[in-house]
Each structure stands twice: as structure tokens, then as C-alpha cells.
Amino acid sequence: MSGQNFSKKRQMILDTIRSTDTHPSAKWVYETLKEQIPDLSLGTVYRNINLFKEQGLIIPVATVDGEERIDGDTSAHAHFVCKECGCVYDVPATHAPISQETCALDGFCTHNTVLTYYGICGGCTEL
Incomplete structure (x- = not known):
């Protein structure tokens, strides 16, 4: 729930x-x-x-x-979107560190961070 x-x-x-x-x-x-x-x-x-x-x-x-x-997973993590097949993958935060402190430079107050990589996934690269 x-x-x-x-x-x-x-x-x-x-x-x-x-x-x-x-x-x-x-x-x-x-x-x-x-x-x-x-x-x-x-x-x-x-x-x-x-x-x-x-x-x-x-x-x-x-x-x-x-x-x-x-x-539905709102924990800190990034995403990878394949431009060929359209699949969306999770990228663990350990592979893509997301730091609120880094985003708070120059006096900004960060509420959330969204990081999305775009490219070609391994499955499409092999085709």
C-alpha cells in the first residue's frame, strides 16, 4: 500500500x-x-x-x-533509454552518482534530480 x-x-x-x-x-x-x-x-x-x-x-x-x-521506483537512480528499441533501463545510483550537494551549487535549492542517458542498448548494438 x-x-x-x-x-x-x-x-x-x-x-x-x-x-x-x-x-x-x-x-x-x-x-x-x-x-x-x-x-x-x-x-x-x-x-x-x-x-x-x-x-x-x-x-x-x-x-x-x-x-x-x-x-514506480522513486529511489535515487538514473535511466538509460535506447534510441533504437525504446526500452528504458534503470541505472543504479552506484553507477551514476546523484548528489543533491552537487546540484546545490550557486545557491540553488534542489528538490529532485533526474538523470537520463540516451544511446543504443547492448541488444540493439549486437544486431
Whole structure:
């Protein structure tokens, strides 16, 4: 649970986002849940995703093929987006140190840091 008092539908949307490491789009979440929640609409999924982002429960990662991809893991880590296949991968913080102190230079007050690498993944490089 998220610690929030969410409706069952809203909680299922959040749980679905948090249960995958695919960095899903709203369409993916909708397609995954539509059989379990027959009255679910894509608009409802988008509204809930926006609410979750505002509350800091999920983070936006990147836009891939015109669709925003999101992450239910809000811990400090970076992402890698393959420009060929569109896959989004987690990059552990140990491989991409993210420091609030570094970002606080020149008097800036940093609330969060988003680091995304773009390139070609190993699978696409081998093709």
C-alpha cells in the first residue's frame, strides 16, 4: 500500500506501475488492467498518473515514441533509454552518482534530480 487512502481502482493502478520494471506508459497500464477493471478508461489512468506524479509516488522518466514513460521506483537512480528499441533501463545510483550537494551549487535549492542517458542498448548494438 502507499500509505494513502486510495480507492481500489486507484490503488490497482499504482500497484501495477510499481510492480513492473518496464517503465510503462499510460497505455501499457490501461492494457494491463482493463480485463480486471472493465469500467477503466485510458483517461482515468492518465488522471491517476498525473496525481501520483504530483504526490511524488511515481516519477516521469522519458518520452519514447510520443508516450511518457513512468517509474514506480522513486529511489535515487538514473535511466538509460535506447534510441533504437525504446526500452528504458534503470541505472543504479552506484553507477551514476546523484548528489543533491552537487546540484546545490550557486545557491540553488534542489528538490529532485533526474538523470537520463540516451544511446543504443547492448541488444540493439549486437544486431
